[in-house]
Amino acid sequence: MEDINEYIPECWYNMQADLPDYKCQFINPFTMKEAGKNDLKMIFPEPLIEQEISKERFIKIPSEVLDLYRMWRPTPLNRADRLEKTLGTPAKIFYKYEGTSPAGSHKLNTAIPQAYFNKISGINTLSTETGAGQWGSALAFACKSLNMQCKVFMVKISFNQKPYRRIFIKLFDGTVISSPSMETEAGREILKNYPDSNGSLGIAISEAVEVAAKDKNINYSLGSVLNHVLLHQTVIGLEAKRQLAELDVYPDEVFACCGGGSNFGGIAFPFIADKLKGQELRAIAVEPAACPTLTKGVYTYDYGDVAKLTPIMKMYTLGHNFIPPAIHAGGLRYHGVSPLLSYLYSQGLMEATSVHQSEVYKAGKLFAETEGIIPAPESAHAIAAVINEAIRCREEKDPKNILFCLSGHGYFDMAFYDNEINGGLKDFEYPEELIKKSLNDLPKV
């Protein structure tokens, strides 16, 4: 039998294979007709397009990718026993810690295969956007590892708040541009209308896509939302399942924070696969109350970006014009969510909940004190929801097995934990008026 401390899955799990009624569909934003593979080829390499639409249940991980995964995988599965004890809960809390990756988060799980499949398709430069900087860091590291170039449009508020992420990207020879920028038409348009814009993932995506679309030597790379991204992230859930089995544990509940949905999909899909076969399981996505895509959005066709350059997808959305309040969890400030995950949610196969950033701060601090890891603000959303659930378990004497994904460390996000700067964290109420307004501008499909 193989050593559990060395186990890495040999294949990614493709959730689409088990959802016969799910339709992977892109609408060309210019023709408003269904987009085919050719529309996607402008910015993506063929192997990733194949993965995007594949109905194969398991897709082999190339050995070159496995070799790079081995730099940090398998990641640890820990029991949060000191947190449990502090909460006095009968629940068992397990977490899969993705912060041990060279980029400090789960994002590298997809950055490496994306860079790899682009490289073998003859592309040597990738452009992308980044919110908190986690995705940009991961892609810069992946490109460096594969001897490629990387250009990162970084959401302005993170660019200013998180200098360490910027330095990280540059250390690995990536180029970082504050977004909105004057380098693209999309950026110039925003700056004309909102010169003080803090930026958003939607805007930065527009810029990165524009750069790729205009240069045939550059491809675009997305850190979440798309099927192939979530596919790559299933290494998290597959490893966790195997590690839990070693302990004779199957989770009753799986939690992860949710922005575009890749960390949630990554840990939850391999368990939802069992749920489809009758296994009892709750899978719960945790989002910020200030950007409540699943809990307050609508399930409809929308653009992936502000400038309407990306294909239109059917998903839960707050409207592509929605620019979320400047919460610290930059990685969760996105108006939409993965179409695959949106489908699961619409079918009642998963749940969603939202938390405020002041409780996220408290959860992150308590976790750091008890487990010794300072979580990224994004990941601390999951912790906040897990703590709430563990307290419910205590009150109802319900010894659940809880699994969550600790998607990244917060060592580059210490400003979030700086009470002197923050003076107590501001909670943004559900921005109802803003969302209503932005939902008025949905595409007519």
Add this chain to the structure above:
Amino acid sequence: MEDINEYIPECWYNMQADLPDYKCQFINPFTMKEAGKNDLKMIFPEPLIEQEISKERFIKIPSEVLDLYRMWRPTPLNRADRLEKTLGTPAKIFYKYEGTSPAGSHKLNTAIPQAYFNKISGINTLSTETGAGQWGSALAFACKSLNMQCKVFMVKISFNQKPYRRIFIKLFDGTVISSPSMETEAGREILKNYPDSNGSLGIAISEAVEVAAKDKNINYSLGSVLNHVLLHQTVIGLEAKRQLAELDVYPDEVFACCGGGSNFGGIAFPFIADKLKGQELRAIAVEPAACPTLTKGVYTYDYGDVAKLTPIMKMYTLGHNFIPPAIHAGGLRYHGVSPLLSYLYSQGLMEATSVHQSEVYKAGKLFAETEGIIPAPESAHAIAAVINEAIRCREEKDPKNILFCLSGHGYFDMAFYDNEINGGLKDFEYPEELIKKSLNDLPKV
């Protein structure tokens, strides 16, 4: 047989036991007479004083300390195979990675037992100094874990350059004061003469010791130099030895960076114990060219701090008045070095070398690119020396087994890696005149 992935030593190794001619000696700075246990009781608890002078070979680690060690220990022993490949060296390079600790460095190995032994001695508040912030972070975390208070005097240059460390300490409810400060006589004295002082470890120690000496409810805690500190750090070397044995490897050479000497002693002592019994081994301390204590200092009696408040010890020193240039590796900016280590060096049982910070930067970047871990600037000193040795091995076709201690990660030290801020790192030449001057003020013992 126990699982190597769970193995933590049950005892610390006491190097003094194997050095019958080494004399643990402190001179009272006020009476100039040899200090006894009572002189030390003003600032240290009895169990640590016993450890400081003990000749027992193995000292049992209390189960409460082991429980806390288990939060992150054992730490990984990795083979730097991608670095080896890039260098084209026949040498095998292994590193013990201490950056997985909650405080991000090896410092927590001693912070926890120091806090513990103070607590069981009835002390509830510890004062200390910190250079780069690693020791302050570790002690703050240890105090929080044991429900104690912590007061940290942080060297001014780090206080300003490293806000994330400051936030870290505060997150764990520690108090941080920029040193030199107006809170102590020692601080006020320095500020009177050098109002623009960048601070130094020597000054910050004076402040922290003063606070402890004046309040019987506060003890002082030191992050390096003393015997009991190096004792606690031997968990690193003991674990590494066991992990290497599992791979059938014994190192030919052991490297670690060296400021006060605790990380070096921690990894090297258990191997030097074998050397005393005839094992062939080179143990090499790596220091900054800007603060070359072992390579350019003298072996004599000196104070541990600027204000002449600490006991006088026999050690390699650049003079207690020496204030090193403002290099990024704040943890290595100390005028002296552990007396125990100084003794070993004087006996030819270990070696020392020095490196400039521009080569330290290059080594850190190359390590990050190949091994996926951004090293702390201090730890990157060891890497620079290891790379030089690995290149020698390549040129001389010499397949040595090299072990080094990667004492901490650099995620809080990204300013070191920011070329835009640094504009290429400045190398400080060996500050000959400065050292000469400060060596004129040695105590007459």
